[in-house]
Amino acid sequence: MRVNGNILGIGINAAVFILLEVAALIMLHHSGPLQNIWISKGMHAVYAAVWGGADDLKSYFSLKKQNKALAEENFRLSAMLCSYRGLTGVELSPDSIPDIYGGYRYMMASAIKVSNNRQHNYIVIDKGSEDGVRELSGIVTKDGVVGIVDAISRHYSYGRSFKNPDMVVSARIGREGPVGELMWDGISSNGAVLREIPQHIPVHRGDTVYTSGFSSIFPADIPLGTTGEATVVNGSTYNIEITLFTDFSSLRYVTVVDNVDRDEIRELEDRYAD
Amino acid sequence: MYILLVVAQILVCNFINVGQYVMLSILPVIILCMPLTVPTIALMLIAAVVGIAVDWLAEGIVGLNVLALVPVAFIRNPVAGLLFGKDHTERGEGFSLKKNGFTRFSVAILICQAVFLAVYVAADGAGTRPFLFCFIRVMLSLVCGYVISLPIANMLTSETK
Numbered sequence: 363m364r365v366n367g368n369i370l371g372i373g374i375n376a377a378v379f380i381l382l383e384v385a386a387l388i389m390l391h392h393s394g395p396l397q398n399i400w401i402s403k404g405m406h407a408v409y410a411a412v413w414g415g416a417d418d419l420k421s422y423f424s425l426k427k428q429n430k431a432l433a434e435e436n437f438r439l440s441a442m443l444c445s446y447r448g449l450t451g452v453e454l455s456p457d458s459i460p461d462i463y464g465g466y467r468y469m470m471a472s473a474i475k476v477s478n479n480r481q482h483n484y485i486v487i488d489k490g491s492e493d494g495v496r497e498l499s500g501i502v503t504k505d506g507v508v509g510i511v512d513a514i515s516r517h518y519s520y521g522r523s524f525k526n527p528d529m530v531v532s533a534r535i536g537r538e539g540p541v542g543e544l545m546w547d548g549i550s551s552n553g554a555v556l557r558e559i560p561q562h563i564p565v566h567r568g569d570t571v572y573t574s575g576f577s578s579i580f581p582a583d584i585p586l587g588t589t590g591e592a593t594v595v596n597g598s599t600y601n602i603e604i605t606l607f608t609d610f611s612s613l614r615y616v617t618v619v620d621n622v623d624r625d626e627i628r629e630l631e632d633r634y635a636d
Numbered sequence: 637m638y639i640l641l642v643v644a645q646i647l648v649c650n651f652i653n654v655g656q657y658v659m660l661s662i663l664p665v666i667i668l669c670m671p672l673t674v675p676t677i678a679l680m681l682i683a684a685v686v687g688i689a690v691d692w693l694a695e696g697i698v699g700l701n702v703l704a705l706v707p708v709a710f711i712r713n714p715v716a717g718l719l720f721g722k723d724h725t726e727r728g729e730g731f732s733l734k735k736n737g738f739t740r741f742s743v744a745i746l747i748c749q750a751v752f753l754a755v756y757v758a759a760d761g762a763g764t765r766p767f768l769f770c771f772i773r774v775m776l777s778l779v780c781g782y783v784i785s786l787p788i789a790n791m792l793t794s795e796t797k
Contacts, residue, residue, distance in 0.1 A: 375676045375710065382684050382706045389691075389699030390759060397697065400762035 421614065428614060435504060466581045469493065469618040471501075473508075474518070476613050478551065483523035483610075485509050489618060490517040499620040500579045505607035506586040507531050508616055510579060519618075525551075525610060533586055534574040535565060535602075541574045544586060544604065551611060554587060554604040561599055565592050571604055578624045659756065659777040663690065663701065664708045664748040665785035668715075669792035672731065676713050683709035697760070704756035708748045719744050732793035733786075742782070745789060749781040750774070 390397040475486040489495050491514045501508040501521045509521040510529070522529060525546045533544035533556055540563045547553040556571060569589045575582025590603035621627070667683050674682070687702030719740045720731050733741050753774045761770055 375680075378677050378680055379706060379710045382680055383703060385684070386687070386699045386703035386706065390697065390703060393696075393698040394700075394762065396762035396764055397699075397759060400759075403763070
């Protein structure tokens with residue numbers, strides 16, 4: 363009982379001590395300009411440590427979910443490999459799988475910072491110029507488009523997230539349907555709008571929307587989301603609500619896609635456009 | 637007597653300038669020599685009030701003395717227990733230079749002064765002063781503080797029954 367009393371006493375003393383020290387720091391913060399800057403810097407360091415720790419904790423507890431998703435993807439890829447082997451009779455070793463496929467170079471990367479709660483969001487990934495990332499490369503996951511690389515350093519790249527009002531992705535309803543412009547709706551985390559779909563083409567709720575491949579940034583046929591309600595705009599085209607597959611709040615691993623012929627295509631466009 | 641000493645500290649801060657390397661403070665020894673019957677919480681509150689009074693009436697930067705003095709109050713009882721004996725402090729017996737010995741009393745004063753000065757100098761410099769400057773300031777202030785604290789401690793504890 364006495365031990366408990368002692369521990370309680372020490373706890374109360376410590377609490378009062380912390381309270382008085384915090385009060386003193388607040389007073390200092392308001393009375394001295396140097397102290398104001400010093401305490402603000404200290405507070406920022408504490409915030410950074412706490413947020414970093416919370417982020418690590420969050421990623422630790424989401425490992426189970428990530429593992430499940432990876433296992434499912436692994437299973438799908440294994441099934442595809444088996445089917446490929448059955449069709450061609452060719453054995454593929456990991457080293458023989460090319461990183462360039464269909465005119466695009468693919469590179470795995472980890473998202474180290476993702477902003478989600480602003481009007482202009484961004485993503486920072488752990489691959490940079492030394493890894494072969496170029497500006498205007500696409501950032502995707504198996505669930506859709508994440509963004510476009512805007513700036514690169516040696517080891518990191520800064521990408522403009524799809525959740526930006528000025529970001530437009532060329533998208534198609536179904537694999538052979540009409541093509542329109544897909545934009546973030548600016549409101550919800552997984553909401554987008556597919557614009558400029560001709561009114562004479564019937565659109566059904568729940569259809570899957572894919573990348574069209576008409577831009578030189580993203581390859582075709584990446585699933586993006588499903589269609590929702592359609593509204594007629596200017597009496598001629600549909601604006602269709604899209605529910606995106608990508609969960610931006612739990613982004614961890616992404617793929618950087620780079621069109622190897624992009625410069626050639628652009629040069630051709632520049633020469634003969636107009 | 638304690639109030640008079642706080643007033644003395646305010647006067648020292650206002651009218652005696654001994655250079656940028658020395659900071660004279662008798663507040664740690666005032667807190668150290670408070671009766672052992674005063675519980676730690678009360679001691680910390682007293683330290684906070686005294687600190688605010690000195691900050692307000694003398695030094696200008698409100699919160700500096702509070703920040704440095706409250707830790708002294710927080711460690712006073714454990715330090716007293718360690719140096720003068722736990723039974724002695726739990727019984728709330730008075731302590732003095734004569735009764736507890738010069739060495740132990742000196743160590744207690746030096747610990748309290750060192751804690752006070754370390755926090756005070758760090759907060760006063762606010763990260764703008766080099767480490768060497770802060771270190772020299774703490775050391776010189778510690779020596780001067782110890783010298784002026786000894787007679788004050790003797791005076792305060794000789795009153796203790």
